[in-house]
Amino acid sequence: MQFTLETTDPKSRARAGRLTTGHGTIETPIFMPVGTAGTVKAVHQRELRQDIGAQIILGNTYHLYLRPGLDTLYKAGGLHQFGGWDGPILTDSGGYQVFSLSDIRKITEEGVKFRSHIDGSKIDFTPEGVMDIQRIIGADIIMAFDECPPYPSDYEYARKSMELTHRWLKRCIERLDSTEPHYGYEQQLFPIVQGSTYSDLRQQSAEFIASQNRAGNAIGGLSVGEPAEEMYRITELVCGILPADKPRYLMGVGTPANILECIALGVDMFDCVMPTRNARNGMLFTTQGIINIRNEKWKQDFSPIDPGLSNYASSFYTKAYLRHLIHSKEMLGAQIASVHNLSFYLWLVGQAREQIKAGTFSAWKERIIPTLMQRL
Amino acid sequence: MQFTLETTDPKSRARAGRLTTGHGTIETPIFMPVGTAGTVKAVHQRELRQDIGAQIILGNTYHLYLRPGLDTLYKAGGLHQFGGWDGPILTDSGGYQVFSLSDIRKITEEGVKFRSHIDGSKIDFTPEGVMDIQRIIGADIIMAFDECPPYPSDYEYARKSMELTHRWLKRCIERLDSTEPHYGYEQQLFPIVQGSTYSDLRQQSAEFIASQNRAGNAIGGLSVGEPAEEMYRITELVCGILPADKPRYLMGVGTPANILECIALGVDMFDCVMPTRNARNGMLFTTQGIINIRNEKWKQDFSPIDPGLSNYASSFYTKAYLRHLIHSKEMLGAQIASVHNLSFYLWLVGQAREQIKAGTFSAWKERIIPTLMQRL
Ligand SMILES: [Zn+2]
Ligand SMILES: [Zn+2]
Numbered sequence: 001m002q003f004t005l006e007t008t009d010p011k012s013r014a015r016a017g018r019l020t021t022g023h024g025t026i027e028t029p030i031f032m033p034v035g036t037a038g039t040v041k042a043v044h045q046r047e048l049r050q051d052i053g054a055q056i057i058l059g060n061t062y063h064l065y066l067r068p069g070l071d072t073l074y075k076a077g078g079l080h081q082f083g084g085w086d087g088p089i090l091t092d093s094g095g096y097q098v099f100s101l102s103d104i105r106k107i108t109e110e111g112v113k114f115r116s117h118i119d120g121s122k123i124d125f126t127p128e129g130v131m132d133i134q135r136i137i138g139a140d141i142i143m144a145f146d147e148c149p150p151y152p153s154d155y156e157y158a159r160k161s162m163e164l165t166h167r168w169l170k171r172c173i174e175r176l177d178s179t180e181p182h183y184g185y186e187q188q189l190f191p192i193v194q195g196s197t198y199s200d201l202r203q204q205s206a207e208f209i210a211s212q213n214r215a216g217n218a219i220g221g222l223s224v225g226e227p228a229e230e231m232y233r234i235t236e237l238v239c240g241i242l243p244a245d246k247p248r249y250l251m252g253v254g255t256p257a258n259i260l261e262c263i264a265l266g267v268d269m270f271d272c273v274m275p276t277r278n279a280r281n282g283m284l285f286t287t288q289g290i291i292n293i294r295n296e297k298w299k300q301d302f303s304p305i306d307p308g309l310s311n312y313a314s315s316f317y318t319k320a321y322l323r324h325l326i327h328s329k330e331m332l333g334a335q336i337a338s339v340h341n342l343s344f345y346l347w348l349v350g351q352a353r354e355q356i357k358a359g360t361f362s363a364w365k366e367r368i369i370p371t372l373m374q375r376l
Numbered sequence: 377m378q379f380t381l382e383t384t385d386p387k388s389r390a391r392a393g394r395l396t397t398g399h400g401t402i403e404t405p406i407f408m409p410v411g412t413a414g415t416v417k418a419v420h421q422r423e424l425r426q427d428i429g430a431q432i433i434l435g436n437t438y439h440l441y442l443r444p445g446l447d448t449l450y451k452a453g454g455l456h457q458f459g460g461w462d463g464p465i466l467t468d469s470g471g472y473q474v475f476s477l478s479d480i481r482k483i484t485e486e487g488v489k490f491r492s493h494i495d496g497s498k499i500d501f502t503p504e505g506v507m508d509i510q511r512i513i514g515a516d517i518i519m520a521f522d523e524c525p526p527y528p529s530d531y532e533y534a535r536k537s538m539e540l541t542h543r544w545l546k547r548c549i550e551r552l553d554s555t556e557p558h559y560g561y562e563q564q565l566f567p568i569v570q571g572s573t574y575s576d577l578r579q580q581s582a583e584f585i586a587s588q589n590r591a592g593n594a595i596g597g598l599s600v601g602e603p604a605e606e607m608y609r610i611t612e613l614v615c616g617i618l619p620a621d622k623p624r625y626l627m628g629v630g631t632p633a634n635i636l637e638c639i640a641l642g643v644d645m646f647d648c649v650m651p652t653r654n655a656r657n658g659m660l661f662t663t664q665g666i667i668n669i670r671n672e673k674w675k676q677d678f679s680p681i682d683p684g685l686s687n688y689a690s691s692f693y694t695k696a697y698l699r700h701l702i703h704s705k706e707m708l709g710a711q712i713a714s715v716h717n718l719s720f721y722l723w724l725v726g727q728a729r730e731q732i733k734a735g736t737f738s739a740w741k742e743r744i745i746p747t748l749m750q751r752l
Contacts, residue, residue: 037700037706038697038700039701039704039706041707042707042708042711044688044711044712045692046688067703068696068700071676072696075676076676076694076696081678082696082697082700083697084692084693084694084697300447300451300452302452312420316421316422317460318452320448320458321414321458321459321460324414324443324444324448324458325415327443327444328415328443330413330415331418331707331710332415332417332418332420335420335711336420
């Protein structure tokens with residue numbers, strides 16, 4: 001895996017780069033659509049590639065472990081083969097889902113014991129086990145198994161959790177370095193900076209993560225309910241410590257404004273369920289601003305969903321038609337809105353990249369954020 | 377609207393023809409995907425055209441009247457414009473839905489009073505009103521407003537219902553002949569033969585319908601629970617009376633076997649919710665037979681959904697992946713299965729047409745039905 005920095009913005013820490021994986025090259029900054037259970041909800045693989053322009057998608061270790069299960073994934077030859085997406089895949093480790101989806105869980109030094117949110121069966125996740133699972137899933141980028149503390153967390157909890165995450169990281173690395181990929185292409189581990197909103201913990205964690213010298217680094221535990229200003233403060237602090245020659249991945253972020261602000265702070269990779277989840281509820285991000293398509297005002301607006309985007313969903317269907325579908329709870333409504341919102345997110349990071357390369361990113365960002373975030 | 381008979385099968389009454397509308401030509405025999413509320417469920421318009429090969433789709437007067445409503449449809453310039461489907465559209469009259477969806481209804485000579493299944497509001501459908509609505513929807517083919525008696529119906533009910541349907545038909549024709557299309561292309565009325573399973577009523581109805589000399593004729597009130605042999609018997613009887621130089625549309629039919637058998641009896645046009653509704657439940661029609669994709673046996677079958685079909689959904693995705701999606705209740709499962717099943721139905725009628733033109737239809741039908749209807 002190779003990361004090449006192409007341009008750094010003169011007026012911010014924004015960077016344009018290229019990350020090469022065994023399944024192709026990713027142009028950064030990039031947004032990664034979330035495909036939790038081996039599907040980006042309501043979106044065909046062909047649409048991901050041709051309409052949305054996705055370059056890398058996410059899978060979720062916990063969900064894929066439950067369904068379709070490791071035996072099926074292994075026999076298929078990994079998730080790329082199973083799901084028919086031959087571009088790069090990143091799998092998150094399941095840590096976040098274990099903590100958010102399961103009621104009954106027990107965290108020990110060894111790992112986490114919890115119950116499946118599907119059938120209540122007992123599951124035992126350890127750093128080593130989660131690495132083995134991600135070997136079988138076959139992601140190009142494997143996330144470390146971490147504990148993701150809620151917001152707010154008190155200092156002592158955040159410190160102990162961070163230290164546990166660091167000890168687990170050593171075990172993840174050891175396991176990964178002593179095993180081989182199953183399918184012939186490389187798999188690289190990204191460790192995750194934790195430490196909640198405490199500057200000294202974040203600094204300590206970022207230094208520890210940086211010292212592990214892996215192919216890329218991630219910032220976790222943000223976008224969990226803290227104010228945006230806190231997110232930006234911690235991201236800035238951490239980006240200042242993580243090495244400049246490795247890609248930086250800010251997990252679970254965020255709105256269009258969040259993404260542009262964090263690109264300005266030096267982040268290269270993003271993921272978020274917002275474009276797809278909000279799409280299903282009729283909330284659209286467009287080049288003109290934010291639309292709640294359920295509103296009466298769109299009922300007879302026969303203009304394209306977003307005249308600023310050229311993909312099929314945004315340019316072919318009208319606002320009035322999409323409103324009708326969402327109102328009538330027709331599946332096609334979620335399908336159109338999902339392709340549209342993801343196309344918008346990929347357009348957004350693509351524009352950011354062009355502006356960085358042109359040296360105009362900072363001024364553009366200040367100009368465009370008010371437009372993108374206004375409610376139409 | 378022009379119907380040209382190209383070939384008639386020497387060993388059955390099967391015909392190949394061409395029906396020209398203001399939105400293009402339909403090659404018969406044809407299957408028409410059902411797009412009740414202005415959307416063929418889970419299917420993009422681009423997929424209808426490019427992947428499925430749909431030539432004409434259905435809309436439903438009752439559903440479209442409720443949502444998006446006539447004002448919106450009229451301002452959009454009709455359903456073609458509103459939904460982005462510029463091929464031919466046929467609208468059923470809403471009669472069937474009025475009788476199947478609404479609990480509270482009152483049938484009089486004047487029409488039907490009932491309550492919306494969405495908000496309970498009072499609705500009043502008359503033959504004249506339903507013609508006006510279909511003028512506004514803008515379908516190329518407009519169905520007469522009929523009463524569709526349940527199966528079984530006693531003779532007296534069936535007779536009175538048929539006679540009412542005939543009187544309503546006269547009013548439909550009068551209204552349509554005294555009004556103009558709104559959008560500049562022609563709209564043709566298809567009257568509907570009723571009479572339940574009673575041969576003498578069906579004969580009487582078919583003769584009455586034929587005498588109206590409209591551009592095409594429909595057979596209603598079948599596929600409502602009667603045995604297949606009854607359906608075939610009535611279809612054969614009615615097709616023998618309806619003029620050969622007009623297209624014959626058998627409403628709401630059916631399985632692949634039903635369709636081939638009824639093509640052999642002289643039917644040219646079909647519609648049915650089965651391919652899309654069954655798709656959402658994981659039941660697939662394939663060139664090899666019927667698959668319940670939920671079954672364990674498909675869990676690790678990494679072969680294409682249907683190697684006999686070349687469209688994207690059937691050839692790109694595997695059985696194991698589709699099973700995973702349907703099991704996990706992921707929307708993409710319904711999407712893939714719907715495109716697949718509709719592609720299969722369009723393949724089926726396309727094959728039938730080729731066999732008719734080659735003079736080999738009857739032998740082919742006998743050979744293929746056991747394959748298509750076997751459970752894999
Ligand atoms: Zn998010
Ligand atoms: Zn049917």
